[in-house]
Amino acid sequence: MSATAATRRSPALIAFSTGFVILWVVLASFPFLWTLWGSFKVQGDFFSKADWMNALWGTRTLVETGATFTGQAYHGAWVEQDFWRSALNTMIVVVFTVIVSLTFGTLGGYALARSGFRYAFWLLMIALIFRAMPHITLVSGYLLPFFEWNLWGHLPTAVIVLVAINQPFTLWMLHSFFLNIPKDLDESAMVDGCTRFQAFRHVIVPVMWPGVITTGLFSFLLAYNDFAVTAMLLSQENQTMVPKIASFLGSTFEEGNVMFAVAAVVSATAPLFVLVMFFQRQIVSGLTAGAVKG
């Protein structure tokens, strides 16, 4: 592969670039590692007002549980509070949101990237303006009609709303990626007698994965981290993780189980790790570099 030749460079540059990445990795991961460590402590240590070192040594944890590490928070969240149910709901919402968003988005983004007409541009612009609408206002507007038509509280409702809210972003991102795929590819296929859809299906789909997976990653994160939509549109038995975590935090009047929330957040990160490790290969491999030649 040509990359070896193209990436040859001076040791100083390598040192600088690697050092920079290491610095970034530390900055990005430190709060998380701190949280991971702290999730095995009691609240009095992790959120210590007395001395932050308590979070390292587990001073209060030792007093309250008899050991410096405790799985209480995990037990509380997963066993006592049925966090698995919210995790399951999140999985359903996220999987369907990503699939539907990407299906709609690839078709639309491809059309926008290949249409030469002015209205395509204006459509993109309008989609962008749509995206500027604060979600919280949108969601407040949905409530009454959803209650009236009995749509409120169900998982499919949340999925379709998340898809719609996410659509401008997906369209723009995929449109930008499709612009990078040479036009000759699908046009030559059409010269060979394919219809537009066949060209899309057989020529574009195989080379679009890096863009699609990156877009999918963001659709995923949006649905996964969403609070405004899921907290307001889902009933309790369909509650997803983030509103559930919010309910662990307590309110002005009531003390919450903040450590349950911390443990829940930490354990919710593990599947993401697997996911990213799996898909980063797809991002790196199967690239247009090879396809352009054809």
Add this chain to the structure above:
Amino acid sequence: MTFLRTTALASAAIFAGSAAFAGCGLSGGNVNILGNDFAAIQSVVAGAAECAGDGVTVESNLTTEHRDLQVAALTANPAQYTSAIVANSSIVPLINEDLIRPLDDLVAKHGQNLNPTQLITVDGKVMAIAFMANAQHLYYRSDILEAAGIEPPTTYEEVIAAAQKLEADGVMQNPYAMNSQTGWNLGEEFVNMYLGHGGQFFEPGTARPSINNETGVATLNTLKALADVSNPDFLTFDSNATAALWESGSLALATMWGSRAAPILDDEGSTEEVTSTTVLAAAPTVAGGNTPASTLWWDGFTIAKNISDEDAEATFVALLNGMTEDRIAANNDLAVWLAPGYTPGATAEGVFATATAGARPYPMIPFMGLMHTALGNELSDFLQGNESAEQALADVEAAYTAAAREQGFLN
């Protein structure tokens, strides 16, 4: 039965379950309860859920977002929920929009065991049944005050003097804290202090604001004096922050919610030294007034208007089953209960003392919420020393007036 909140309260449910039987004597009906998500409400709803069976269904949605759902959910016809669990501030939009029904007939038929004080009446009609109470009151550390030779304060002037003495003696820096986070919390502190000063928020019988006066200025000056003996971060202090500060032992005096007493006094998060010397006292009075500078809060249930009478009756009976004497006794320490069966424990002393001293309930006025929001947003400039008290109060009135115009309360 789709009621989900089983695990945390399963033991409580079994304990109190012996008295209940399926259907609770009802012939049918659907019960669906919307409310906040904390232990006391969970216990009431778990009791209501025992009525499920024999044609009665009981569902619930306990969520931190309940306030933002309730109006839309009860406006739909039929309403999504047969009952909304509210507090004195959140019942107001339901009354304004005429979404809940008077309960007099149901109280007459089923409410023999209710305390008369549980009935929340508006214009002579029972609109809600309260089941628990709450208020902000004074917490102090007896050991620290004793060592410094300070008598337990009963007025805010004494609180300020005590805190200043502790600072001057070098015992402790920033010995006082209150929930003064910009927004709802700060608004609540002003409301408490202003009522303690004997102030009136509105011109009687109208929605016109009347806070930009001497009482308002005196209130702000008291708050400023308290802020000066608080940590410089005071504008970020919510209940979680003040409770954590208290538990860490870095405070000697604080104004905090009564509902936070139990978690503060338990053996988690704090040392024996702090918990054994923490005293819960009535909220102090201020400026020579007789009533404590605090407002009393209740939580209670309402019943939706847009539902059938059968569902309304089922909901009423089911929720009463959530506050039977046995159940209240079994969950005694979860709240300051208003229902029969409650024995006030050590953690309720502060709320009880405050109520006994004659503190006033948080006003159930249709436009109070708008005033509260305006107060919460406009006062921090003054407390940071960036503008005068008069300017801050003028800002509040201007912000409130714009909001009240838009809501049709003012012209």
Add this chain to the structure above:
Amino acid sequence: MPHKTFFWFILPSLAAMLLFIALPIVSVAIQSLHIEHEQVLITVENCGPFGCEQETVVDTAATAELRQAQPLGRFNGLGTYFDRGHLATAEVAEIWRTADGIREFFSRLMNLPFYKALVFTLAYTAIVTPSVILLGMAIALGVNALPRMFRGPTIFVSLLPMIVTPLIGSLILFWMIDAEGIIGKTLQVLFDDPELSLKASPTLTWITLFVYGIWHSAPFAFVVFYAGLQTVPGETLEAAMVDGASRWERIRYVVIPYMAPLVVFVTLIQLMDNFRVFEPIVGFSAEANATSLSYIIYSDLRGDVARFGSAAATSLLTIVGVAILLTPVLIRTWRDFNRKRA
């Protein structure tokens, strides 16, 4: 592409957006032009566990009649847009008339909630957007140069600031920057100032929010750019090398132009997201020193009495603000678009 094919390709996406975004926007716009009916007030006696009080209530029957006649409320035109909570034209004119010099004018302007929020929102957008793009690009180039086996874990770690729910992420960071927390204490030692508190001073609060914003959004720019880098054709790079281009020249003249559509995309999204900054303000309890347009909307909707008309007006002003902000980028896209058509 023929109109008909285009239509079928775009249909599902368009339908979802029309139904769930366009329609609500229209309804929000209509509502922002109306205010509630005059509420008929009466004084009654209210009783509860703590005694009875004379209080005002809304005469619901009388108000319902008014509502029946005009379900949308009273038409108020653009009145809500110009009231004190929004553009405050009357107040601004008054301040302009009475202010003693431009300094006082601005300090009094900052006392109006909309302008106070707007200034923070613009400052946040102006600082965070370019920083995120530069940092994201730098990380993408750096990670792209790593040996292949390290890339996967690095990508994952880089994503962490985005993955951890902001709800908890900001809560934990908020404790870490507390004067007693690990970052707060470290900064006190570094700056040799035991009184230093990131939460008390307006300037430090702003800086904290900016840093958090950059930290939180950099992964987004990084991942997009990284994916884009993978599609830069190796042949072109090799050709550039054969022509003797230095590494910097290759980045400047091959990689960056190739990435242009992605840079435009990230700029658009970042401008927009930063203009709607909200979560860090609540997460860091920074309301006293920093408010944003989205925070005003939140405060309107989440009070005990929801002010939907006011929130609707602020939302539409946000959209207008975003549109103005995006104009330069859009003009560029428009030129590109026309060039490609030609």
